[in-house]
Amino acid sequence: MKFFVDTAEVDAIRELFETGLVDGVTTNPSLIAKSGRLIKDVIKEIADFVPGPISAEVAATDAPTMIKEGLHLSEIGSNIAIKVPLTFEGLKACRALSDRNLMVNVTLCFSANQALLAAKAGASFISPFIGRLEDIDEDGMGLIEDIRLIYDNYGFETEILAASIRNGAHVKNVALAGADVATVPPQILHDLVKHPLTDKGLDAFLKDWESTGQVILSKE
Secondary structure (H helix, E strand, O other), X not given: OEEEEEOOOHHHHHHHHOOOOOOEEEOOHHHHHHHOOOHHHHHHHHHOOOOOOEEEEOOOOOHHHHHHHHHHHHOOOXXXXXXXXXXXXXXXXXXXXXXXXXXXXXXEEOOHHHHHHHHHOOOOEEEEEHHHXXXXXXXXXXXXXHHHHHHHHHOXXXXXXXXXXXXXXXXHHHHHHOOOEEEEOHHHHHHOOOOHHHHHHHHHHHHHHHHHOOOOOOOO
């Protein structure tokens, strides 16, 4: 499974990208607003060092303007994925942009039927929102499983990009459910490596090593 980092904070993306763990980036209007910067400036700076897909979202709600905005954003770089909402207008824009060989991320997906329509419209990525479904007591993981089955049944190449990931359990469960990508906030990626037994074991190893009086590298 691929990891995308879900933020518009360039320093946080750069730190994680240097680990080799990050395959792409997702942004949205809320994250851009939080950054306090212009969308084209943010996306351009990210694209300068992240070669994988970078999602940049349109702000329009009608298809013709979405297409114009998408084409404008696509000029930033060849790895830009135009993000459009899962509405009829968004699906029309998705088809028009994908027909131009541009990557399209169809976002705000909350049902398998929506995911089916997005795949038929040529979406490169479908973004089901796990956490937001759980907020209304619906089964986010079940949605990932349903989309995986439908896409596999018909050979759709649209990648399932699990979004609204809020904890490590979400990451594990979407991987088990067959998501192609999990897009996660930086802190969750950092937290995935943590386990109390790892810390306890490392502490014991270091104490035992210190007791030997040995060094691996000399101070010379």
